[in-house]
Amino acid sequence: MENQLQPSGGAVVSVQNLVKQYGKFTAVNGVSFEIHAGEIFGLLGPNGAGKSTIIEILEGIRKPTTGAAHVLGYSVTQKSAKIHERIGVQLQSTTFFEDLTSLEILQLFSSFYPNGRNPQEMLREVFLDDKASVFPQKLSGGQRQRLALAAALINDPALLFLDEPTTGLDPQSRHMLWGIIENTRAKGKSVLLTTHFMDEAQKLCDRVAIIDQGKIVALDTPARLIASLNIASSISAEFQCESPESIQLYKLQAIPETVQAKKNGFSINLQTKNTRAAFSGLLEYADEIGAVIENATVQSPTLEDVFLSLTGHALRD
Secondary structure (H helix, E strand, C coil): CCCCCHHHHHHHHHEEEEEEEEECCEEEEEEEEECCCCCCCECCCCCCCCCHHHHHCCCCCCCCEEEEEEECEEEEECCCHHHHHEEEEEECCCCCCCCCCCCHHHHHHHHHCCCCHHHHHHHHCCCCCCCCCCHHHHHCHHHHHHHHHHHEEEECCCCCEECCCCCCCHHHHHHHHHHHHHHHCCCCCEEEEECCCCHHHHHHCCEEEEHHHEEEEEECHHHHHHHHHCEEEEEEEEEEEECCHHHCHHHHHHHCCCCEEEEECCEEEEEEHHHHHHHHHHHHHHHHHCCEEEEEEECCCHHHHHHHHHHHCCCCC
C-alpha cells in the first residue's frame, strides 16, 4: 500500500514551511501554500525571488532543506516517481527531436506512459492537426509552444506546470494558448503558472502568490489583491462644448463617488472608487452643460500595481 499523505482539504499541492538553502544563501524562506483541484494558481516574483526553486522542489528535481511539500498526495521527497506519472511540465522553451514530425513527437511522448493519450487527438486539441507531418523547426513560435503543451498533456496529468508559456509570442498566439489553458482547467485539471505578464496572471489565475526574496508577501485572488490597494480608478474624457470655461471644476468634484477631479482645457480626469456611479454622474453633468463626451477611457488598478506596491520593483527587475 502506498505511503500517501493527503493534504488538507483535498489540495493537489500542499507546501508547509518550505526552506531551501544553498550554503549561507536562503533561496526559499518558510513558504506555505496550497493549490486546489481545478485551480489555476499563479506564482509571481522578480528574477531570483525563489520561484524556480519552489517549482523544482515540487517537480522532484530538488530536495528541500526543511519543511514539507506534497503533490497529488505524495511527498516530493519520498514518492517523486509517482508524482512524475501524474504531472505535466511545459518549459519556456522546449527542444524537440528535429528528425521527428509533430505527430511522431507526440507518439514518442505517449509511449512513455501506460495510459498515454491519442497523439492525433492531442494535435486537434491544440489546433495543430494540420501540422501532423511538419517538423518542429518548421513551426512558428506559437505553434511550437502549442506542441510543447500537447506533449505536457499527453499523459492526461492531474497537475500541469507552465513556466512562462507565452514569452515571445505574438498577441494572437498568446490568446490561443490562454484558451487551451482555460480549457484544461475546465476539465478539472490544476495548473501552476509562472509568468512575467501581469495581464496574463490577472486573466487566467484563480489565485496568485507573490514571492519576493524567498518569501510569499501576498496570496489571494487577483481581484482581492487589487482591492486591497485601495487605489482609485481613473476616468479620462474630452468634453466637446462651447468653451473650457463651461466646465466648472467644483461641479466635477461634486460628481458622486469622485475622490479627485482635474481639468485642463476640454480634458477632464476623475479619480473614483466607484467607476459606474462616477461615470453616470459625469454623463449627467455633460447633459447639464450641453457637452458631448468623447474619447472616454477608464484605467482601473491592476495586478501590476499590486506587484509594484509589494515588491518595490517591476517583475523583470
